[in-house]
Amino acid sequence: MMVRKKIPEKSVERICRYREILLEYQSIGKEFIFSHELASEVRVSPAQVRRDLMYFHLKGVPQQGYRVSEFLYEIDDLIDPKEVQDVILIGVGNLGKAILSYFTHKRPKLSIVAAFDVDANKVDRVISGCECFHMRDLQKFTREREIKIAIITVPAQEAQAIANTLVESGIRGILNFSPVLLKVPADVYLECIDITTSLEKTVYFSRGRR
Amino acid sequence: MMVRKKIPEKSVERICRYREILLEYQSIGKEFIFSHELASEVRVSPAQVRRDLMYFHLKGVPQQGYRVSEFLYEIDDLIDPKEVQDVILIGVGNLGKAILSYFTHKRPKLSIVAAFDVDANKVDRVISGCECFHMRDLQKFTREREIKIAIITVPAQEAQAIANTLVESGIRGILNFSPVLLKVPADVYLECIDITTSLEKTVYFSRGRR
DNA sequence: AGGCAATTGTGAATTAATTAACAAATTGTT
DNA sequence: AACAATTTGTTAATTAATTCACAATTGCCT
Numbered sequence: 001m002m003v004r005k006k007i008p009e010k011s012v013e014r015i016c017r018y019r020e021i022l023l024e025y026q027s028i029g030k031e032f033i034f035s036h037e038l039a040s041e042v043r044v045s046p047a048q049v050r051r052d053l054m055y056f057h058l059k060g061v062p063q064q065g066y067r068v069s070e071f072l073y074e075i076d077d078l079i080d081p082k083e084v085q086d087v088i089l090i091g092v093g094n095l096g097k098a099i100l101s102y103f104t105h106k107r108p109k110l111s112i113v114a115a116f117d118v119d120a121n122k123v124d125r126v127i128s129g130c131e132c133f134h135m136r137d138l139q140k141f142t143r144e145r146e147i148k149i150a151i152i153t154v155p156a157q158e159a160q161a162i163a164n165t166l167v168e169s170g171i172r173g174i175l176n177f178s179p180v181l182l183k184v185p186a187d188v189y190l191e192c193i194d195i196t197t198s199l200e201k202t203v204y205f206s207r208g209r210r
Numbered sequence: 211m212m213v214r215k216k217i218p219e220k221s222v223e224r225i226c227r228y229r230e231i232l233l234e235y236q237s238i239g240k241e242f243i244f245s246h247e248l249a250s251e252v253r254v255s256p257a258q259v260r261r262d263l264m265y266f267h268l269k270g271v272p273q274q275g276y277r278v279s280e281f282l283y284e285i286d287d288l289i290d291p292k293e294v295q296d297v298i299l300i301g302v303g304n305l306g307k308a309i310l311s312y313f314t315h316k317r318p319k320l321s322i323v324a325a326f327d328v329d330a331n332k333v334d335r336v337i338s339g340c341e342c343f344h345m346r347d348l349q350k351f352t353r354e355r356e357i358k359i360a361i362i363t364v365p366a367q368e369a370q371a372i373a374n375t376l377v378e379s380g381i382r383g384i385l386n387f388s389p390v391l392l393k394v395p396a397d398v399y400l401e402c403i404d405i406t407t408s409l410e411k412t413v414y415f416s417r418g419r420r
Numbered sequence: 421a422g423g424c425a426a427t428t429g430t431g432a433a434t435t436a437a438t439t440a441a442c443a444a445a446t447t448g449t450t
Numbered sequence: 451a452a453c454a455a456t457t458t459g460t461t462a463a464t465t466a467a468t469t470c471a472c473a474a475t476t477g478c479c480t
Contacts, residue, residue, distance in 0.1 A: 010467075012414055016407040017391065034427070041391060047469055050429065062427040063477045085413055094311070098304035099405060102389070106406060110413065149413055173416025175409055179312070181227065181251060189415040191408055195309060196316060197226040198401055199385055203295055203320065203359055204222055205399045206383025220437075244457070257439055260459065272457040273447045424479080433470070440463070449454080 011052050012079065017042045018049070019075045025068050034065035080109040088147050090162055091154030092117040092132055095177055099151060100128035112151070114141060138162070142169035152176045221262050222289065227252045228259070229285045235278050244275040290319040298357050300372055301364030302327040302342055305387055309361060310338035322361070324351060348372070352379035361385045362392075 007015075021041045025033055035053075036046040053060075056074045060066040089096055092115050103112055115132045117123060123134045133141065141147070142165075150166050152159055152174060159178035166174065173189040176182055184190050217225075231251045235243055245263075246256040263270075266284045270276040299306055302325050313322055325342045327333060333344045343351065351357070352375075360376050362369055362384060369388035376384065383399040386392055394400050 008466080009411065009415070012411055013407055016410045017404070020389075020391065020406075036427085043391070045469065046427090047471095048467090050427095051468080053428095054430075060428055061477085062475050063425085065427075079410060079414055081413060081417060087409070087413075094304040094308035098308060101304070102405065103409070107410070110409065149409075149416055151409070173412045175412045179230075181230065181253070189412060191412045191415075193403060193405070193408055194227070195312065195403070196230075197223055198403055199297070199313070199320065199359075199361070200226045200289060200317070201219065201222055202383045202385045202399060202401045203291060203297075204289055205219070205401075206359055207291060218436080246457085255439065256457095257441095258437090260457095261438080264459075270458055271447085272445050273455085275457075422480095424477105426475100426477085428475070429473095431471095434468080436465105436467070438463105438465070441461090443458105443460095445456100445458075447454105447456085450452090 005055060007055050007078075011055060014042065014044060014048070014052055015055075015075055015079060018052070019072065019079070022068050022072050022075070026072065031068055032065040033068055033071065035060070037065070076109075080107070084108070085110055085149060086113040086145060086147055087111065087149045087151060088113060088138075088142065089115045089130070089151040089153060090117075090135070090138065090166075091152065091158075091178075092119070092122045092127055093153060093155075096151075096153040097128045099153060099177075100130045104129045113145070113147075116141075139165055139169050142166065142171065146170065148172040150174050152178050152182075154178055156180045215265060217265050217288075221265060224252060224254060224258070224262055225265075225285055225289060228262070229282065229289070232278050232282050232285070236282065241278055242275040243278055243281070245270070247275070286319075290317070294318070295320055295359060296323040296355060296357055297321065297359045297361060298323060298348075298352065299325045299340070299361040299363060300327075300345070300348065300376075301362065301368075301388075302329070302332050302337055303363060303365075306361075306363040307338045309363065309387075310340045314339045323355070323357075326351075349375055349379050352376060352381065356380065358382040359385070361387070363387045366390045 018038055021038055035049040039046040039049045056078050058066055058071055058074045087110060089100060089112055100112060100115060112130055115130045116135050116138045117132055118135045122132045125132055148171060150171050152162060154162060156179050159180045160182055163174060163182045163184055167184055167188055171188060176190060176192045179196060182190060228248055231248055245259040249256040249259045266288045268276055268281055268284045297320060299310060299322055310322060310325060322340055325340045326345050326348045327342055328345045332342045335342055358381060360381050362372060364372060366389050369390045370392055373384060373392045373394055377394055377398055381398060386400060386402045389406060392400060
């Protein structure tokens, strides 16, 4: 079987954004898209778009561009898991709820199947369309359902302990929103969204403009 | 007056993370830190840390490392605005609330001074420690207080319109959490946090590991 | 059908980011 | 007071990411 070239993070990120735009195009009935159209939507160069396209084999035609449906098919094939991926979320605070309601049915291949919290008001209820369990069942659930992906939205102090539990239970990837630089083994993929850093960056780069 | 070298985004990001660790060190009373300690905390190479340090002039001493307090001072001096920056947040849903409560007194130089929403239950109340006004006052407030930074946490459909209003009112930087690729003039800094893309990335890179 | 204009696909060139490497400096030790 | 062991600061080397540039296509127009 042929091994697909490994795709760098940056490209995967851009490809996900392309999909967003392509879905929009599809929804308004446009059948074709040019590299420069996609590029201007995503704020990259047309050359960059075409370069990213080399990771999969999409044939565009000069004067016409790429067929949107075909483009989307290729992205799905490249990026999406083959089977539906079950994801869990830990920490049903404001942030957790935002993510839950946000993700419901966003992508057919991604499904947040359970949320966990310690708060009795949340446990055993459906919150933002997702069933919420007590934290004490986290490990059991993760193991039995063989969950590979988790989203952490708990306060800073608890984050590392939860990450540890998850790793122990066989998690392969963590999307972390808690304001802590988690430590996980090198073979567990860790994506961190650090809101403070983002704001600080915004402030920094906003100065010295005009 | 000497012009400070322009610092690339990646370095600013790392420097913000360094600060996080340094504050931790400070809080547990450690006076010095080595480049390799900081590096392992932030998951970069020691050489990278030292390289980043070249953007400001911090003298470390062999065998001892960098003085934490001095290090923090230099970061503040480099990254933080000289005066307190007033920031506003638009969209007091779950995500907005999460950010509000999260940021209160997080950084002395950054202050979310107002939030905006259309919901009558939120307007004219203090939510997560922040005063909430009606959306219709957004432009007036932004102009009068000369707000330069805004955080957008509204649903997708409204995001672009709000961005337009903000730009018109003189905003210089936007931190956008709404799932839309906003269009703003090139001289307005735009930082986007795209939760969907992050999750998709996590899923993608979690496969093919063990 | 032939020519014009636009757009793709991809090596080559460029620029940016990271790592390697090592002299200079400093501390503690004998 | 010389030595050994570290760790810094920085230049050079390497690797990664982006842009350039242009031949090869294709559609459209006359």
